Amino acid sequence: MSALQLPLYLNGDAKRSEWSDRILQGDCLALLPNIPDESVDLIVTSPPYADSRKKTYGGIHPDDYVDWFLPISAQLLRVLKPSGTFILNIKEKVVNGERHTYVLELILAMRQQGWLWTEEFIWHKKNCYPGKWPNRFRDAWERCLQLNKQKQFAMYQDAVMVPTGDWAKTRLRKLSQTDLRRDESRVSSGFGKNVSNWVGRELVYPTNVLHLATESSNRKHSAAFPLELPKWFIKLFTQEGDLVLDPFVGSGTTAIAARMLGRHYLGIELLPEYVELAKLVQFNSGNM
Amino acid sequence: MSALQLPLYLNGDAKRSEWSDRILQGDCLALLPNIPDESVDLIVTSPPYADSRKKTYGGIHPDDYVDWFLPISAQLLRVLKPSGTFILNIKEKVVNGERHTYVLELILAMRQQGWLWTEEFIWHKKNCYPGKWPNRFRDAWERCLQLNKQKQFAMYQDAVMVPTGDWAKTRLRKLSQTDLRRDESRVSSGFGKNVSNWVGRELVYPTNVLHLATESSNRKHSAAFPLELPKWFIKLFTQEGDLVLDPFVGSGTTAIAARMLGRHYLGIELLPEYVELAKLVQFNSGNM
DNA sequence: GTTCCGCATGAATCGATAG
DNA sequence: ACTATCGATTCATGCGGAA
Numbered sequence: 001m002s003a004l005q006l007p008l009y010l011n012g013d014a015k016r017s018e019w020s021d022r023i024l025q026g027d028c029l030a031l032l033p034n035i036p037d038e039s040v041d042l043i044v045t046s047p048p049y050a051d052s053r054k055k056t057y058g059g060i061h062p063d064d065y066v067d068w069f070l071p072i073s074a075q076l077l078r079v080l081k082p083s084g085t086f087i088l089n090i091k092e093k094v095v096n097g098e099r100h101t102y103v104l105e106l107i108l109a110m111r112q113q114g115w116l117w118t119e120e121f122i123w124h125k126k127n128c129y130p131g132k133w134p135n136r137f138r139d140a141w142e143r144c145l146q147l148n149k150q151k152q153f154a155m156y157q158d159a160v161m162v163p164t165g166d167w168a169k170t171r172l173r174k175l176s177q178t179d180l181r182r183d184e185s186r187v188s189s190g191f192g193k194n195v196s197n198w199v200g201r202e203l204v205y206p207t208n209v210l211h212l213a214t215e216s217s218n219r220k221h222s223a224a225f226p227l228e229l230p231k232w233f234i235k236l237f238t239q240e241g242d243l244v245l246d247p248f249v250g251s252g253t254t255a256i257a258a259r260m261l262g263r264h265y266l267g268i269e270l271l272p273e274y275v276e277l278a279k280l281v282q283f284n285s286g287n288m
Numbered sequence: 289m290s291a292l293q294l295p296l297y298l299n300g301d302a303k304r305s306e307w308s309d310r311i312l313q314g315d316c317l318a319l320l321p322n323i324p325d326e327s328v329d330l331i332v333t334s335p336p337y338a339d340s341r342k343k344t345y346g347g348i349h350p351d352d353y354v355d356w357f358l359p360i361s362a363q364l365l366r367v368l369k370p371s372g373t374f375i376l377n378i379k380e381k382v383v384n385g386e387r388h389t390y391v392l393e394l395i396l397a398m399r400q401q402g403w404l405w406t407e408e409f410i411w412h413k414k415n416c417y418p419g420k421w422p423n424r425f426r427d428a429w430e431r432c433l434q435l436n437k438q439k440q441f442a443m444y445q446d447a448v449m450v451p452t453g454d455w456a457k458t459r460l461r462k463l464s465q466t467d468l469r470r471d472e473s474r475v476s477s478g479f480g481k482n483v484s485n486w487v488g489r490e491l492v493y494p495t496n497v498l499h500l501a502t503e504s505s506n507r508k509h510s511a512a513f514p515l516e517l518p519k520w521f522i523k524l525f526t527q528e529g530d531l532v533l534d535p536f537v538g539s540g541t542t543a544i545a546a547r548m549l550g551r552h553y554l555g556i557e558l559l560p561e562y563v564e565l566a567k568l569v570q571f572n573s574g575n576m
Numbered sequence: 577g578t579t580c581c582g583c584a585t586g587a588a589t590c591g592a593t594a595g
Numbered sequence: 596a597c598t599a600t601c602g603a604t605t606c607a608t609g610c611g612g613a614a
Contacts, residue, residue: 049587094589097439098404104392116386122410122429124497129588130605132493135443138605139588140495141410151385157420204418207428224587452606492606 020243020264023255025275028247028268032075035266040079041154041242042263044233044254046089046224047072050102062095065102066109072247073110079245083154085237086115089123089225091142097135103143110147118153119146122209123229144210144233159235161203162211224250230257238263252278308531308552311543313563316535316556320363323554328367329442329530332518332542334377335360338390350383353390354397360535361398367533371442373525374403377411377513379430385423391431398435406441407434407496411517415501432498432521447523449491512538518545526551540566 016039024031047069050062060068076086092103107117121144128140210232230253234244240262246254249267251274258265269275304327312319335357338350348356364374380391395405409432419426503514518541522532528550534542537555539562546553557563 046587091587093587097590098406099408101396101399101405104395107392108389111389117389118386119424120387122412124410124412127586127607127609128495129586130607131588131590132445132604133589134591135439135441136407136496136589137445137493138495140497142587151423153423155423157425205420205425207416207418207426208424209412209428 016243016264020266021259023249023252023267023269023275023278025269025272027270029072029075031268032072032079032247035075035079035245037078038081038084039243040245040266041081041084042234042237043076043080043084043086043245043247044089044230045087045246045248046250047248049091050093050100062093062100062102066106069106070109070113073115074113076245076247077114077149080149082149083152084149085118085153085155085233086145086147087121087233087237088145088147089142089229090145091139094136107145114149115147116149116151117145118148119208120144121146123225124209124211144229153237154239155237156239157205157236160206160232162206163203224248225253227253227257230254231261234258234261234263249278250274304531304552308554309547311537311540311555311557311563311566313557313560315558317360317363319556320360320367320535323363323367323533325366326369326372327531328533328554329369329372329551330522330525331364331368331372331374331533331535332377332521333375333534333536334513334538335536337379338381338388339383350381350388350390354394357394358397358401361403362401364533364535365402365437368437370437371440372437373406373441373443373521374433374435375409375521375525376433376435377430377517378433379427382424395433402437403435404437404439405433406436408432409434410497411513412497412499413502414499432517441525442527443525444527445493445524448494448520450494452490452492512541515541515545518542519549522546522549522551537566538562 016036048060050060050065073086080086090103090106092100094100111117123142123144125140125142128138131138210229230244230246234257238244238261241264243264243266244254244258245266245268247268249255249269252267252269255265255267255278267278269278304324336348338348338353361374368374378391378394380388382388399405411430411432413428413430416426416428498517498520500514500516500520503512518532518534522545526532526549529552531552531554532542532546533554533556535556537543537557540555540557543553543555543566555566557566
């Protein structure tokens with residue numbers, strides 16, 4: 001789909017409400033330029049991993065990955081609001097017995113591009129692919145890179161608080177004065193170790209290791225990542241009515257998550273079959 | 289301590305048995321050159337984090353971290369056996385609201401130096417206290433970089449097998465003891481449990497995510513990692529009688545772990561007070 | 577309706593084989 | 596030598612059918 005064939009609702013002059021909440025089929029590098037500057041509150045995406053979907057996406061070679069992604073991230077930087085956040089779910093492949101370095105290089109290159117590498121969340125995959133190899137174990141985690149345009153960005157931490165675990169109660173009982181003092185010295189700022197702030201509370205703030213609920217909706221389609229993953233980031237970085245973009249929306253997981261949470265969304269997907277699947281699920285998820 | 293003042297047991301001509309199983313006080317960059325080529329089976333260390341221990345180590349600025357570490361890693365590359373492994377526990381600091389990139393740059397630089405970046409294990413600090421800052425949550429994980437000299441290296445995967453999630457869950461539920469049920473028993477954990485209790489049962493291989501509680505003992509070394517962490521890597525990458533090196537041994541955690549597992553060890557520590565502490569613990573751990 | 581098995585299925589990786 | 600393809604390995608999970 002060329003720029004000239006773009007649907008009217010992607011015209012930059014249109015109001016957002018006229019072009020959001022859709023799944024677009026096409027190359028995101030061709031479609032992204034039609035999204036207005038600084039119009040997106042949150043980008044959550046899981047791009048095709050290097051060399052891993054050769055049959056479907058043509059297979060980006062690990063050595064070419066950074067060059068392939070940088071023009072896209074340049075567009076994402078443009079369309080993101082100054083207070084917005086970009087969550088990039090990615091993991092390096094094993095190449096010739098080594099972890100490839102394209103993710104490291106991508107982070108460095110995106111910083112040159114103007115992004116701030118604010119944080120790296122860890123997604124612990126509970127049911128990772130099985131297998132046994134002579135010199136490695138199963139890969140059970142992926143990176144969720146948090147990138148921003150500014151040091152100050154929108155973040156709604158209270159929206160993702162989690163119930164206090166049993167460990168907290170146990171821990172509290174065991175806390176001695178020396179424990180408290182030691183931790184106070186270890187934590188230099190902010191919330192710190194003021195136990196009174198969380199004693200008796202039912203909810204606590206999570207960490208940067210994603211500990212999502214084990215419950216997973218009965219999805220019949222294969223999703224790139226579980227629904228809970230985009231939901232968590234959408235709750236954390238947006239409010240109702242905000243706009244969430246996924247330039248590699250696949251079967252629509254991010255769009256569904258946004259819809260469920262009352263956020264506007266815009267999904268882009270290259271493969272028509274995924275677009276159809278996404279639209280189907282999108283339609284069926286109306287009452288979720 | 290200059291090279292001229294090196295103790296006799298660090299003379300390259302001496303047999304390993306004459307110079308191992310000791311904690312040496314001094315700058316590792318000055319002491320490492322006296323260790324013979326390709327004599328170490330495993331290196332496990334947690335170097336001082338950038339800028340985090342200004343008072344004790346002089347505070348390596350994040351921007352200088354790579355230049356500071358590369359001469360050391362060059363020595364480590366030399367003393368490591370071809371089949372050996374280097375486990376580097378490290379985590380980037382937040383500088384000016386961003387994760388600093390020195391760890392990424394260090395990986396790239398060490399590859400230029402000849403290291404292979406085989407794997408990145410995640411140490412998930414599962415019992416760290418909740419906490420929050422305006423723009424981030426509590427940091428609950430650290431990197432354990434696995435670096436090698438060759439694609440083929442010694443690895444004893446059977447030594448770290450853990451009970452299956454299903455089996456453990458079922459059995460523990462039938463025991464109906466709250467404490468046991470709460471105990472982490474899934475595949476991804478396996479620390480802090482007496483695995484011998486499960487011998488003969490169904491065991492599976494772990495993943496590259498290590499669930500491990502931070503140590504709550506009264507260690508004075510500020511960067512001490514929990515004993516289970518070096519123990520796990522020592523079991524995975526060495527056999528009894530092998531030699532384990534920690535060039536930043538601190539209060540001796542790696543040395544204690546090696547001793548407990550019947551491995552030879554060599555610890556290096558700059559600060560005399562830590563050396564004394566390490567030797568004390570080393571002595572007291574004789575019957576552990 | 578529950579609970580309990582059995583079974584298919586993965587954003588995987590290695591080594592061998594083939595071109 | 597270097598790349599492309601295939602078989603073997605492995606386990607948490609969700610599902611369907613059975614008790």
